[in-house]
Amino acid sequence: MAIVAPSFLSANFLNLEADCRMINESEADWFHLDIMDGRFVPNISFGPMIVEFIRKTTTKVCDVHLMILEPEKYVEDFKKAGADMLTVHEECCVHLHRNIQQIKSLGMQCGVALNPHTPVESLKEVLDDLDMVLIMSVNPGFGGQKFIPNTLNKIRTLRRMITERGIATKIEIDGGVTLDNAAAIMKAGADVLVAGNTVFKSRDPKDTIAQLKKITR
Numbered sequence: 001m002a003i004v005a006p007s008f009l010s011a012n013f014l015n016l017e018a019d020c021r022m023i024n025e026s027e028a029d030w031f032h033l034d035i036m037d038g039r040f041v042p043n044i045s046f047g048p049m050i051v052e053f054i055r056k057t058t059t060k061v062c063d064v065h066l067m068i069l070e071p072e073k074y075v076e077d078f079k080k081a082g083a084d085m086l087t088v089h090e091e092c093c094v095h096l097h098r099n100i101q102q103i104k105s106l107g108m109q110c111g112v113a114l115n116p117h118t119p120v121e122s123l124k125e126v127l128d129d130l131d132m133v134l135i136m137s138v139n140p141g142f143g144g145q146k147f148i149p150n151t152l153n154k155i156r157t158l159r160r161m162i163t164e165r166g167i168a169t170k171i172e173i174d175g176g177v178t179l180d181n182a183a184a185i186m187k188a189g190a191d192v193l194v195a196g197n198t199v200f201k202s203r204d205p206k207d208t209i210a211q212l213k214k215i216t217r
């Protein structure tokens with residue numbers, strides 16, 4: 001069954017508390033929090049202050065996805081804000097190995113995200129150190145985009161690499177996840193499904209989360 005992580009990028013920012021409550025009462029496993037800097041991606045979202053407020057509402061895993069340049073400058077801020085899992089982009093890290101060690105030394109789990117053009121093989125030297133690889137299935141920056149089909153090949157390749165090494169690194173898929181493609185994504189080898197619009201723009205978000213869990217059982 002998938003770990004389901006609703007993306008707060010699609011939440012109602014005028015009433016975040018209500019959306020936090022809804023996710024807490026739902027079958028969702030994680031809170032997925034997207035941090036965008038307007039430089040690495042063409043959008044600006046929110047920073048550690050909002051993460052800190054959201055953290056106070058939940059005991060679920062806070063899965064923080066940094067879409068920012070020079071992420072090393074903000075790793076401590078997100079630790080203080082309460083991130084459990086901190087994911088940086090491979091494309092943003094000049095010293096990726098050092099950045100991974102920095103995150104882990106602060107007691108957080110570490111993920112590395114890959115844009116659609118970045119091959120999973122680019123992580124082969126650090127894969128053993130990672131708790132998670134986030135494969136972007138859309139170009140990062142906005143919710144509500146269409147799933148890029150080649151993502152399924154990337155998932156299969158990465159799953160093979162993980163199995164061959166006998167490690168427990170999770171595969172998270174982010175972007176364009178729907179009730180129609182969730183099962184195929186899981187079949188390809190994913191563990192975690194991020195869903196923004198599919199959950200928050202649905203008529204009954206709690207029920208949509210339950211359906212995502214059921215479909216991927």
Ligand SMILES: O=C(CO)[C@H](O)[C@H](O)COP(=O)(O)O
Nearest residue numbers: 140141143144175176196197
């Ligand atoms: O990282 C993201 C965008 O960069 C979002 O998490 C992602 O787009 C989720 O939204 P949706 O499920 O609506 O595609």
